[in-house]
Amino acid sequence: MNFIVEYQWEIFIFAEVLSLGTLLLFGVVRYFFSKRKLSLIFILLFLILLMLEATLALFIYRETGEISTFQIVIIIFIIYACTFGISDFKKLDRWMRLRIGNWRGIDLLTEKDRYLMKQQRDPRYIAKRYRYSSIIHLLVFVIAQGIFWAYGLSGLDQALNYLTDLTWIGTENFHETPYPNDFIYGISLVWGLVFIIDFIYSWSYTIFPSKQRGELHD
Numbered sequence: 001m002n003f004i005v006e007y008q009w010e011i012f013i014f015a016e017v018l019s020l021g022t023l024l025l026f027g028v029v030r031y032f033f034s035k036r037k038l039s040l041i042f043i044l045l046f047l048i049l050l051m052l053e054a055t056l057a058l059f060i061y062r063e064t065g066e067i068s069t070f071q072i073v074i075i076i077f078i079i080y081a082c083t084f085g086i087s088d089f090k091k092l093d094r095w096m097r098l099r100i101g102n103w104r105g106i107d108l109l110t111e112k113d114r115y116l117m118k119q120q121r122d123p124r125y126i127a128k129r130y131r132y133s134s135i136i137h138l139l140v141f142v143i144a145q146g147i148f149w150a151y152g153l154s155g156l157d158q159a160l161n162y163l164t165d166l167t168w169i170g171t172e173n174f175h176e177t178p179y180p181n182d183f184i185y186g187i188s189l190v191w192g193l194v195f196i197i198d199f200i201y202s203w204s205y206t207i208f209p210s211k212q213r214g215e216l217h218d
Contacts, residue, residue: 004056005063008070011056015049016077022046031100031108054078061183075190083137083198091120123209134202141195148188152180 004011022042030039057074094113101108109117119125153159162168162178170189171177179185 005060008056008060012053012070012074015053015056019046019049022049027096031096050078050081066182071186072190075187076194079191079194123205127205127209130202130205134199137195137198137202141191144191145188148180148184149178152178152184 022045026039026042026046029035029042053074057071061071094109094117097108097113098117149159149162153162159178168176168178174182174185177185179188
């Protein structure tokens with residue numbers, strides 16, 4: 001157990017290297033050998049490694065009893081993989097099929113792929129998609145925070161006090177916050193930061209549509 005705590009960063013980096021390896025093998029098997037079903041095994045391995053990283057973060061927290069930079073980094077990686085990562089992977093998948101198909105002299109894209117790639121170079125479509133995703137993220141974030149606060153507070157009056165006085169944000173003592181424990185408070189801080197960045201980034205496509213670029217170009 002002490003070994004895991006002492007070498008937590010090394011274990012995390014090793015897991016990330018393995019994750020990158022599974023994605024590379026996915027690309028080789030899928031695009032060069034055209035083994036679509038076999039390639040899914042490497043995606044499954046990638047997801048297993050992601051879950052192991054989450055388990056590692058939880059284990060370190062249980063052993064040390066505190067939120068550290070290590071847990072925050074893993075949480076950020078997991079949030080990205082479950083949100084932006086899915087969309088980015090699909091874009092990369094189409095782009096790789098386009099490039100490798102051109103290199104091999106075969107067409108690896110479907111009509112749907114070409115339609116999506118054309119759409120995702122349209123600033124109006126991009127802005128609309130990001131507005132929807134930001135609103136969904138907002139709803140999920142608010143609902144989750146409401147659940148967290150319900151466990152940490154005894155009534156609506158307390159919640160209103162925390163909503164009208166936000167000086168508790170950033171404190172190191174979770175007892176001064178509306179959250180039930182240090183772990184949920186730490187997760188909420190990281191999620192809140194990611195949410196703010198995501199919201200600003202998403203609406204930038206609406207405010208400055210001419211400044212934005214679409215999906216990887218063909």
